[in-house]
Amino acid sequence: MIDFRYFLVSIAAIFLALAVGVALGAGPLKGELDQQLRGTISAVSKEKDGLRKQIADLQEGDKYRDSFAADIAPDLVKGRLNGQKVVVVALPDADNGVVKGVEQSLTSAGATVTGTVSMTDKWSDPSQRQFLEELATRLVTGDVRMPDNGSAYDRAGVVLARALVTRDAAAAGRKDSATPTIMGAFGEGDLVNSDSDLPQADLAVVVAPPVQAKAKPTPDSDANQAWVSLARSLDSASRGAVVVGDPSAAGDGGVLASLRADKQARGAVSSVDVADLASGQVATVWALAEQATGGVGQYGAVGTTDGALPKRPTAGS
Incomplete structure (x- = not known):
């Protein structure tokens, strides 16, 4: 004591x-x-x-x-995408200003925007994966080859891409008989919000959402893998695809970060991580023109990229 x-x-x-x-x-x-x-x-x-x-x-x-x-x-x-038909796919929570800016830049480049498809959170929800796969399986058309070992997201992405894009430049801008059925079913399933009777495009731009600091998912999250799979499917079924977003989308937990970390995806799909800026929207148009000629690159300001933008394309390429 x-x-x-x-x-x-x-x-x-x-x-x-x-x-x-x-x-x-x-x-x-x-x-x-x-x-x-x-x-x-x-x-x-x-x-x-x-x-x-x-x-x-x-x-x-x-x-x-x-x-x-x-x-x-x-x-x-001006003139960089003359005659091209482009579909814009907005992922959940994508910044509306970025979507509108991209659409305006595409129009200024001479492209026709066939439509804007808004994806819902249900598409990437792990609890809805079986529903997504079963619905996609029922919607497969005879001219679509499903991946043998692909995930539910791969299979659903292939079906959605079948409705939205084509590799045949001559067919781009026309309405396809399978599109209303596929888009109508995905719409009824609350997986997409879009006109169910869109003309097909031959190029695609996917707009990724910014990453919210309060709740960053891991780069290999189910949601990100769903969107990377969709981007790859759109690219494979068309003449090219570019995924764009603001710098946060290329940081930890962002869709662009997941895309760039996937060796197969980054070798096929281009990306731009400054699409919230006018300069980034120029890079988006140039990257899309590069895709149309068989090129690919990762552009912007975050991490290891291929530069600010691709080499200057020729008009109408």
Whole structure:
């Protein structure tokens, strides 16, 4: 047991130390401490003002960059996709501004957007995988070869691609007899939201959602694999596909990160990770033109890429 006298002595020592501190602070050390404190506050204030100016300068630089890119973008994409038919596939929670920007850039490049297909979370929900596969199996047409060892997402992606795209440039822009049945069934199953009678396209752009910082999935999550499988299916059934998104989509947990980590997918499907910028929308058009001629690349600002954008394509390629 602690001696009571020792306890009293300890308490007295604490109060004595406090008293000495107060006395010194109010007496001989007061001026020195006040001066040091004022100096520290002044230095921090100057540093804060300097940082504010740096931020303001960076913001002005960003405004100039974005304005410049927006001004020259129409000339950079003009005629790059003349005569091409492109379908836009928006994944769940894709940024509407990015979707609209991509559609506008495609139109400025001379392409015809055959339609915009909005995917739902149900498509990539693991609990709905069996339903997805069974429905896809019932919708297979005679001219579709299903992958022997593919996943449910591979099989469903092949069927959806059959409805939306074609490798035959001459057939692009025409309505196919199988499209209403396939799109109608997927729509009834709450897997897609779209017109059920779209003309077929010969190229595809998939718009990935940004990654929310509060809940990042792992790069090999079921949802991401579902979307990578869909992108591969669209690419295989058409003349080319590009997956686009903002920089977060190429970071941890993003669809673009999963695509780029998949050796087979990155060797066939292109990507652009700055599609929220005018410069990125130019890169999207150029990447699509590159796909149409058999090329592939990963473009943008995040991680290891093939550069900001592909080599300048020739008009109408």
